[in-house]
Amino acid sequence: MAQTSSIPTPDGITWHVAQQGQGADVVLIPSGEGDHASFTILSSLLSSSFKITTFDMPGFSHTTCPPDALKDLSPAKVATQIIGLMDALSIPTATFFGCSSGGLIALALGKHHPNRVRNVIIHELPLSPPPPILALRNEQDDEILVQKCRHIYANLMNEDKAAWEALGSEYHERLDRNFVVWARNYFPLVENHKLTKEDLTGINVTWTVGALSPMELYFDNVVLGVQAGIQLRLLPSMHFPQVSVPEVLAAHIKGCVEKL
Incomplete structure (x- = not known):
């Protein structure tokens, strides 16, 4: 079972962290929902082989931060924040997994x-966010925003709605707050970041897309992967394999780490 703790870092962030297992370090990065609990089953499956660390993102759920931690966000800025957490946890190097913005x-x-990075495992990057996602940045009514996000996450990102709902009422209550934090602060992380093949140079990357996701949403992942010389693989899921097929994802991550 995971042990949770509150870890302060010099940048003023107090991270809510969950850790379990022993062995090589594997860090699971949440995406736009910002809450580590979607990794609960996956973490348990991997903990027999690795030391698993995951956390709530700055400003989300139980992780608190000063206002400047959420200003002008980019993948690079959040990466530096995570390095501060790794320092506090005495994690020298790790394998990193992230889907969506977590992959960025x-x-x-x-x-x-x-x-600090042994290898990177990514799933379905938001290289060209679809119109329903882009429209959220202009939604000023928090209640309407939350309703739209609930629908998108339950129906467009997860093929197993029951598994998504099974994460529990407390989790989904936290997400209602997190949706607003994301739309008001984290949008630049996706919208203003244009990934190129040069950004992938020198990184040991394993990249997947979901076999059940609409091709139009993530075909740009395939194109960029080919340009960078990376052969993409398929997972039998949509956007959140950690929710719908955690056993498959655990085997995939385990294989990637053991090949190092």
């Missing part, structure tokens, strides 16, 4: 902090 942050860690 994982790649930024590999680019800007290569001496």
Whole structure:
């Protein structure tokens, strides 16, 4: 079972962290929902082989931060914040997994902090966010914003709605607050970041897309991967394999780490 703790870092962030297991360090980075609890089953499955660390992102759920921690956000800025957490936890190097914006942050860690990264495992990067996502940045009514995000996450990002709902009422109550934090602060992380093949140079990357996701949403992942010489793989899921197929994702991550 994971042990949770509050870890302060010099940048003023107090991280809510969950850790379990022993062995090589594997760090699981949340995406736009910002809450580590979607990794609960995955962390448990991996903890028999590795030391798993995950956390709530700055400003989300139980992780608190000063206002400047959320200003002018970019994958590089969040990567630097995570390095501060790694320092506090005495994690010298790690494997990083992230889907969606979590994947962008994982790649930024590999680019800007290569001496701290063994390898990066990513799933479905938001290289060209679809119109329903882009429209959220202009929604000023928090209640309407939350309703739209609930629908998008339950129906467009997860093929197993029951598994998504099974994360529990407390989790989804936290997400209602997190949706607003994301829309008001984290949008630049996705919207203003244009990934190129040069950004992938020198990083040990394993990249997947979901076999059940609409091709139009993530075909740009395939194109960029080919340009960078990376052969993408398929997972039998949509956007959040840690929710719908955690056993498959655990085997995938385990294989990636053991090949190092």
